[in-house]
Amino acid sequence: xxxxxxxxxxxxxxxxxxxxxxxxxxxxxxxxxxxxxxxxxxxxxxxxxxxxxxxxxxxxxxxxxxxxxxxxxxxxxxxxxxxxxxxxxxxxxxxxxxxxxxxxxxxxxxxxxxxxxxxxxxxxxxxxxxxxxxxxxxxxxxxxxxxxxxxxxxxxxxxxxxxxxxxxxxxxxxxxxxxxxxxxxxxxxxxxxxxxxxxxxxxxxxxxxxxxxxxxxxxxxxxxxxxxxxxxxxxxxxxxxxxxxxxxxxxxxxxxxxxxxxxxxxxxxxxxxxxxxxxxxxxxxxxxxxxxxxxxxxxxxxxxxxxxxxxxxxxxxxxxxxxxxxxxxxxxxxxxxxxxxxxxxxxxxxxxxxxxxxxxxxxxxxxxxxxxxxxxxxxxxxxxxxxxxxxxxxxxxxxxxxxxxxxxxxxxxxxxxxxxxxxxxxxxxxxxxxxxxxxxxxxxxxxxxxxx
Numbered sequence: 001x002x003x004x005x006x007x008x009x010x011x012x013x014x015x016x017x018x019x020x021x022x023x024x025x026x027x028x029x030x031x032x033x034x035x036x037x038x039x040x041x042x043x044x045x046x047x048x049x050x051x052x053x054x055x056x057x058x059x060x061x062x063x064x065x066x067x068x069x070x071x072x073x074x075x076x077x078x079x080x081x082x083x084x085x086x087x088x089x090x091x092x093x094x095x096x097x098x099x100x101x102x103x104x105x106x107x108x109x110x111x112x113x114x115x116x117x118x119x120x121x122x123x124x125x126x127x128x129x130x131x132x133x134x135x136x137x138x139x140x141x142x143x144x145x146x147x148x149x150x151x152x153x154x155x156x157x158x159x160x161x162x163x164x165x166x167x168x169x170x171x172x173x174x175x176x177x178x179x180x181x182x183x184x185x186x187x188x189x190x191x192x193x194x195x196x197x198x199x200x201x202x203x204x205x206x207x208x209x210x211x212x213x214x215x216x217x218x219x220x221x222x223x224x225x226x227x228x229x230x231x232x233x234x235x236x237x238x239x240x241x242x243x244x245x246x247x248x249x250x251x252x253x254x255x256x257x258x259x260x261x262x263x264x265x266x267x268x269x270x271x272x273x274x275x276x277x278x279x280x281x282x283x284x285x286x287x288x289x290x291x292x293x294x295x296x297x298x299x300x301x302x303x304x305x306x307x308x309x310x311x312x313x314x315x316x317x318x319x320x321x322x323x324x325x326x327x328x329x330x331x332x333x334x335x336x337x338x339x340x341x342x343x344x345x346x347x348x349x350x351x352x353x354x355x356x357x358x359x360x361x362x363x364x365x366x367x368x369x370x371x372x373x374x375x376x377x378x379x380x381x382x383x384x385x386x387x388x389x390x391x392x393x394x395x396x397x398x399x400x401x402x403x404x405x406x407x408x409x410x411x412x413x414x415x416x417x418x419x420x421x422x423x424x425x426x427x428x429x430x431x432x433x434x435x436x437x438x439x440x441x442x443x444x445x446x447x448x449x450x451x452x
Contacts, residue, residue, distance in 0.1 A: 010216040012225060017156035018289050019209040019230040024159055025105040025286030027202035028238055029112065029259050029279040032245040037253030038195040040185035044242045046192070050199035051235035057406040058206060058231055059396040060360045062224035066393040067366060071214035072300030074207050074355045080389060081362035084306065085436050091301045092432035093354050093425070098208055098294040099328065100348035101201070102287060103335035106130050109283040115260060115276035127337045133284070134336070137291040138329035143318050159285045162278025163237050166263055170244030173266050179247035197416045200356075201349035203234060207359070209289065211296040224394040295324035306439055350421045351428070353410040360406035363399055366392070 010018065035043040064077050072079075074094050079087025110129055113120040120129060173179065185191075206227055213219035241259060245252050248262035255261045259279065264272030299321035302311035315322040366389050396402060417425070 008215055008217050010212070012218070012222040015209065015216055015219075015222045015226040016229050018212075018292065019206050019226045020156040020160070020233065021285045021289030022205040022209040022293060023203065023230055023234055024163075024237070025101075025108075025205070025283055027198075028163065028241055029257070029282065030108055031198055031202055032242045033252050033255050033258040034198060035195050035242065036182075036246060036258075038185070038191050039187055041182035041246065042184075042187065043182075043195075043246060044239050046195045046199060047202075047239040047242055048235065050196055050203055051231065051238075053196070053406075053409050054200065054203040055231055055235075056402045056409070057356045057360060058227050060363045060399070060403050060406055061207060061210070062227045062394050063392050063396045063399055064359055064362050064366065065210050065213070065223040065227070066220045067390045069213055069216075069219045070300070071212055071296045071303070073210035073213070073297065074359050075297055076300060077362045078358050079304070079306075081365040082358075084304075084439065086358065087304075088301070088306050088436045088439065089429055089432040090355060090358055091297060091306065092428050092435065093351055094207070095294070095297055096425070096428045097204075097348050097352040097355060098290065098297065099331050099335055100351065101205060101208075102290045102294065102332045104201075104348055105283045105286045105290075106133060106332065106336040109133060109280060109287070112257060112260070112276050112279040112283070115257065115273065130333055130336050133287065134291075134329050134333050137288050138325055140288075141291045141295075142315070142320055142322055142325055154285075156285055156289075159278065159282035160233075160237075162274060162281065163241070166259060166275060166278070167237060167240040167244065170248065170262065170266060171240060174244065174247045178266075180250045182246040183250075193413065193416050197349050197413050200352065200413060202238060203231070204349070204352050204356075205286075206230060207352070207355060208293040211293045211300070214296070214300075220390075220393045291325070291329070295321050295328045298324040298327065305443065306435065347421050347424060350414065350417045351425055353414045354425070357407045357410035360403040360410070363396070363403045367400060 032043070035046055039046055065073075068076060068080075070076060072091075075087055075091035078090035110120050110126045113129065119125050209226065210223060213223060216222060244266075245258045245262045248265040249255060249258065252258055252262075257276065257279070260272045260275040263275035267274070298307055298311045299314075301307040302309055302324075311324050311327070312321070313323045314320065369389055370391070
């Protein structure tokens with residue numbers, strides 16, 4: 001074991017829990033009111049359409065992930081498919097996606113805590129709470145991936161209990177004839193596009209659970225399993241939760257905590273309190289999973305020479321990428337303390353569309369590379385960066401056609417990007433360009449570090 005060796009301690013169900021924690025967080029507790037405002041009674045259909053779209057993209061991720069057993073997730077896939085420049089750009093965009101998503105969930109944690117302690121949303125108390133929340137989870141993960149994995153698994157189970165109760169009790173309440181008739185609103189193509197963009201955030205996050213695959217026991221087989229199990233659970237829970245909200249609340253679009261309000265309409269103050277507590281557990285679980293996942297991205301980039309070597313440092317005792325972990329925790333706190341829930345959510349939703357499009361394209365690249373290798377053999381390809389790829393242990397039916405569809409969906413939804421989001425994404429890509437220039441200059445110098 002070298003000073004950069006990570007420990008493979010995540011089993012199949014730990015990986016499932018990690019994916020669940022990476023997907024189910026703030027969205028189901030905050031978005032039903034947003035989607036109801038845009039689509040009215042048709043809101044549940046939007047969740048199903050989003051599940052279908054993300055299912056196509058997730059299937060592409062499952063096939064690509066089944067070729068790799070190393071840390072890095074989408075960054076690693078893009079780097080292997082397209083070379084270091086695209087890999088570095090993907091790394092920066094993926095990091096932007098992940099820290100904004102984590103900040104979004106941290107913001108919602110404070111919003112739901114106000115159900116029990118109204119002063120929680122004041123500027124001073126919110127920043128202190130965010131520091132304690134993010135710092136505490138960082139400390140747990142600093143002390144080892146096994147501890148971080150156990151925390152993630154506990155929260156994955158804990159968050160599904162209140163959501164399951166909400167869906168079952170709410171569905172029974174509706175079937176008994178209670179509730180209101182959902183309002184109908186005038187919709188058009190723009191309304192549907194504006195609704196589907198935040199739903200990409202709701203179903204997204206699964207890609208983050210692919211970042212620490214260097215610490216999974218059988219990543220190439222377990223990653224596709226974990227991805228599809230999570231998609232099925234999320235599609236069912238999200239859609240039914242939206243149905244209950246529409247049936248329980250006469251004006252759901254005006255409610256900041258829709259699930260707590262719906263639970264209150266069904267079960268009184270006790271129901272509202274239980275749902276608010278469930279939201280806190282769910283968001284805390286998301287943050288626990290993110291704190292384990294995201295630092296492995298900067299670790300993977302540094303390990304291949306795309307970031308300074310300090311980010312690839314592994315703690316000599318706990319075997320965790322402690323420098324990457326500390327930097328991540330500080331950045332998330334700064335973003336959460338300075339931004340709002342909706343600002344961080346939309347930015348995360350937009351930035352991940354680039355990640356999805358590039359990984360769908362990687363499926364096509366890898367399949368055609370396999371075909372070339374079958375015709376030409378490996379001769380002449382050895383030593384060329386970005387060429388090595390293992391056979392896929394999972395193959396998506398009609399994979400290339402679905403990959404093209406995934407790219408098209410990502411491009412269409414990206415057209416809903418605002419000027420502010422475009423500026424931030426553009427600045428991130430400029431940072432990636434500067435990062436690539438630094439790497440290229442360093443590797444070109446005599447004695448420069450060769451990347452893997």
